[in-house]
Amino acid sequence: MSMDSKILEREAYTFLSQEKFEEAFRLFKKAAQGYRHEGNHRESALCYASAASCWSKKSGEHIFYNAATCYEKAAIEAQKGLDYEYASLLFKYAAITHERDGEFLDFSKCFYRSKESMRRFLNLALFRPSKIPENSGVSAAGKEKGFFKKLYSWFILTFSYIIWGHGERPHKTFFSGLLIILLFSFFYMSCHLSDSQKVFSPDFFDSLYFSVVTFTTVGYGDFVPVGIAKIGSTLESLAGLFIIPLFVISLSRKYLRA
Numbered sequence: 261m262s263m264d265s266k267i268l269e270r271e272a273y274t275f276l277s278q279e280k281f282e283e284a285f286r287l288f289k290k291a292a293q294g295y296r297h298e299g300n301h302r303e304s305a306l307c308y309a310s311a312a313s314c315w316s317k318k319s320g321e322h323i324f325y326n327a328a329t330c331y332e333k334a335a336i337e338a339q340k341g342l343d344y345e346y347a348s349l350l351f352k353y354a355a356i357t358h359e360r361d362g363e364f365l366d367f368s369k370c371f372y373r374s375k376e377s378m379r380r381f382l383n384l385a386l387f388r389p390s391k392i393p394e395n396s397g398v399s400a401a402g403k404e405k406g407f408f409k410k411l412y413s414w415f416i417l418t419f420s421y422i423i424w425g426h427g428e429r430p431h432k433t434f435f436s437g438l439l440i441i442l443l444f445s446f447f448y449m450s451c452h453l454s455d456s457q458k459v460f461s462p463d464f465f466d467s468l469y470f471s472v473v474t475f476t477t478v479g480y481g482d483f484v485p486v487g488i489a490k491i492g493s494t495l496e497s498l499a500g501l502f503i504i505p506l507f508v509i510s511l512s513r514k515y516l517r518a
Contacts, residue, residue, distance in 0.1 A: 308334030
């Protein structure tokens with residue numbers, strides 16, 4: 261079977277050199293399927309990527325669907341071979357191709373998976389470098405980055421994943437905001453607030469109300485933080501100024517593209 265796949269791949273390159281893109285596309289796809297059945301995920305990914313490239317050249321400015329699906333399959337095969345850096349690049353190509361076709365939900369899915377693949381690659385590079393394939397589908401530039409650059413990139417991508425799903429999961433931002441409001445509610449219960457008459461220790465309802473007002477930066481002024489609660493209210497209002505715009509942006513990115 262391996263020899264058959266190699267023969268198909270060589271024939272595909274022959275058609276490609278003759279600019280017979282549709283024939284090359286079909287042979288690259290068959291070769292990729294053969295490599296996939298053998299468990300040779302790296303070669304399968306490369307053949308799927310070559311098939312996608314052939315279809316893009318054949319299509320010109322027309323439908324790119326076959327190219328996009330081949331890029332996706334190539335990325336999945338690269339993931340199976342633990343080549344997450346190459347998978348990230350392939351998912352990015354798939355996202356771009358879907359966007360050209362106006363398939364914005366598929367674009368969103370592939371964009372998200374591209375970011376997640378890069379995060380997984382950085383996770384391996386930082387904590388399990390021995391797992392990174394020697395014959396990576398991408399240049400060795402990713403492996404040559406300094407430790408702190410990788411750590412910074414990993415931190416940014418992880419933060420992006422948690423807070424808003426790389427801009428494609430608005431529900432993450434919504435629940436992040438709810439979690440911040442609840443955590444600060446419990447914090448205020450151990451502090452003191454002041455109304456126009458007295459300083460008091462708030463119950464959960466008053467703490468939750470004050471937390472919502474502070475997070476949304478409404479600031480009615482009926483309750484005023486006292487002592488250490490001032491630090492908490494300052495931090496929460498800053499978090500609200502950051503989280504709320506992210507929610508609006510991610511919601512727009514996800515649902516208003518069409």
